[in-house]
Amino acid sequence: MSKSDSLMIKDKKLKIAVASGKGGTGKTFISTNFFTSLYLSGHSVTIVDCDAEEPNVVEFVKGTQIDRVDVSQKVPFISQDNCVFCGKCFEYCNYNAIMFLPESKFVKVLDDLCHNCGACVEGCFYNAISESDWHLGTVVRYLVNNSSGVIEACSDVGIYSPVPVIKRALENIYNGTIVIIDSPPGISCPFITAVNKADYVILVTEPTPFGLNDLKLAAETLKKMSKPFGVVVNKSGLGNEDVYKWIEENNVNLLMEIPFDREIAKVYSEGRMLSDFNEKYRREFLALYDRIKEDMEKYD
Numbered sequence: 080m081s082k083s084d085s086l087m088i089k090d091k092k093l094k095i096a097v098a099s100g101k102g103g104t105g106k107t108f109i110s111t112n113f114f115t116s117l118y119l120s121g122h123s124v125t126i127v128d129c130d131a132e133e134p135n136v137v138e139f140v141k142g143t144q145i146d147r148v149d150v151s152q153k154v155p156f157i158s159q160d161n162c163v164f165c166g167k168c169f170e171y172c173n174y175n176a177i178m179f180l181p182e183s184k185f186v187k188v189l190d191d192l193c194h195n196c197g198a199c200v201e202g203c204f205y206n207a208i209s210e211s212d213w214h215l216g217t218v219v220r221y222l223v224n225n226s227s228g229v230i231e232a233c234s235d236v237g238i239y240s241p242v243p244v245i246k247r248a249l250e251n252i253y254n255g256t257i258v259i260i261d262s263p264p265g266i267s268c269p270f271i272t273a274v275n276k277a278d279y280v281i282l283v284t285e286p287t288p289f290g291l292n293d294l295k296l297a298a299e300t301l302k303k304m305s306k307p308f309g310v311v312v313n314k315s316g317l318g319n320e321d322v323y324k325w326i327e328e329n330n331v332n333l334l335m336e337i338p339f340d341r342e343i344a345k346v347y348s349e350g351r352m353l354s355d356f357n358e359k360y361r362r363e364f365l366a367l368y369d370r371i372k373e374d375m376e377k378y379d
């Protein structure tokens with residue numbers, strides 16, 4: 080990396096995803112305390128809650144709602160009155176989203192599989208297919224102060240995939256702020272969608288065999304995506320040393336450790352922010368941002 084590239088990273092407002100291979104590692108604890116430390120220190124920062132099936136950032140970060148956008152997509156509907164059961168729509172659909180049983184004179188769109196490409200509507204010569212809006216969820220924006228805020232993606236219950244709602248939330252990022260993306264747990268499509276927007280990923284883990292297993296899976300996925308990442312170990316002192324051995328052997332940056340501590344667990348369970356009143360942790364979360372910028376200088 081050239082000197083000018085390194086200077087660009089120092090000045091750039093980074094997009095940082097906070098992720099974990101599994102739920103329950105304290106991912107939201109880290110992302111909300113990171114956000115709070117940065118904005119209380121005068122940074123402009125946006126936190127995007129992409130855990131769309133169970134968003135809970137606003138339980139910890141209080142803001143004033145400024146707007147709410149519905150997210151929907153068009154889905155085709157087949158009128159059995161007009162349909163002659165020719166099967167053209169079934170042939171046109173590349174996503175196996177149409178069930179067609181000619182002998183039974185049955186044709187139906189499977190909403191969850193539909194990619195809204197419109198091919199079936201074009202393919203039907205009998206005006207049997209119309210389109211209607213299917214509500215998928217909402218994106219709500221909150222202001223925390225005049226330069227920082229929260230964007231919350233929330234998918235409706237029973238929706239096949241929260242990805243369209245997450246994508247919409249990420250389109251709403253405020254320009255010119257540091258962005259923290261609270262990613263969905265796991266390593267499937269919602270995780271990929273969320274971390275894909277990030278310049279850097281913090282993987283939160285705990286020093287247990289389950290924590291290590293999920294950390295390895297998430298790290299493999301990020302390597303395939305060529306995403307720079309480092310690790311925060313939450314609840315350190317619990318479990319064993321295997322996570323630390325893996326971090327060292329794989330030359331991964333250990334960004335921060337949060338001890339296994341009853342007082343911290345109590346603060347979190349009461350929906351309070353450690354960085355609101357604990358100066359030491361506020362400084363540590365600010366140092367985390369500097370460590371990430373330093374770590375990024377290693378990457379081309």
Ligand code: SF4
Nearest residue numbers: 162163165166168203
């Ligand atoms: S293309 Fe139209 S008429 Fe033919 S099966 Fe599909 S909906 Fe029915």
Ligand code: SF4
Nearest residue numbers: 172193194196197199
């Ligand atoms: S809109 Fe596209 S994906 Fe959806 S049912 Fe029609 S052809 Fe299939």
